[in-house]
Amino acid sequence: MALDHAILVSLLEKPGSGYELARRFDRSIGYFWTATHQQIYRVLARMEGDGLLAVREVPQQGRPDKKEYSVAGPGRSALAGWLHEPIEPESLRHDLAVKIRGVAFDDPAALVQEVERHHRAHSDRLARYLAGELRDFTGPDAPAPLDAGQELQHVVLRGGIAYERMTIAWLDDVLATLHRLGGTAPTATA
Amino acid sequence: MALDHAILVSLLEKPGSGYELARRFDRSIGYFWTATHQQIYRVLARMEGDGLLAVREVPQQGRPDKKEYSVAGPGRSALAGWLHEPIEPESLRHDLAVKIRGVAFDDPAALVQEVERHHRAHSDRLARYLAGELRDFTGPDAPAPLDAGQELQHVVLRGGIAYERMTIAWLDDVLATLHRLGGTAPTATA
DNA sequence: GAATACATGTAAGGGGTTACATGATTCT
């Protein structure tokens, strides 16, 4: 149910339409939570029905009108309540690791290209995160003393950066392992 | 749908009952995929119905009888097919990061205990992973030259270890940031 | 006597993914 809370946080940072939220979930929020527009519209409608959000119809010129959502009082309370509840440390779901173990029953070399593709994807993400960090937090155009909200955004971004760096290093390890096994035929064909 | 494939891999490594699979998903497989017994029993029934798995009723003494599942021919083919299809790099879902950004609209100090709890949970996991590595791969009782399957299991475990180390370091960073903000009242109460 | 391990399930509900659907405007 953390999508609800992610939307509350994002709308507290800045009110916006479903479409705008979907874009934020592709960028800044994307490094710790993903959501598609279909999901977002459904949740926005539900939360508005529950009185957690307020809507304002904003007519626009040369563009479709939009509904601008903002957090209502009960929405703020709901977020505060959740912040004070403990949550469980996440458990992983890593498809690629399943594949790596599965390839013991197939040809290890067949995975090399796949792992390289993932390596590129994570390198791209890291580059985007680093560019964002420079733009918003550490570069010359960033605000001089960061306020609390910005400090918190920065530490979350640092988490994303650490995750991508760790993943890239691990994928290098995986590639080296696959190459070492390259000459050998699959052993565990039990 | 990778639960299906995770089960196929696990049953190829060693046939077993639903109960045994659930235990593996709490241990070795747990560091890249989690599943509860309810999920596992349902998926096992479905896969057996689809002819991907074979069952054998095993009567036992002093214990309930069990159904031992193993991978049938079509199951092997299904896994091989999946291994050769590309998959998307995972996108994150990190509740704690949502909380960290949300605490800008609340009291940052309120999160310290929560973050410390997560820190302990990840430290515990790391300790378990390291013990497992020593037992199965790097210790004196580990098989001298590892076969391909063991090499692949080891590289996946190294991924789990790297993930936990990275996470612990990041949580230290988060704690330091929260303490730095400790004196300040929430700024972004917009 | 209570807790833990072994063993297998059903049922309800919620969340997420994928596909489908529409329509105006701006850019190449």
Next chain:
DNA sequence: AGAATCATGTAACCCCTTACATGTATTC
């Protein structure tokens, strides 16, 4: 003329989580 951006939705399906349900054997 076609693609991309802005903007909002519906519908079907699948996966996952949580709660409920049952029963034996062993260990503390």
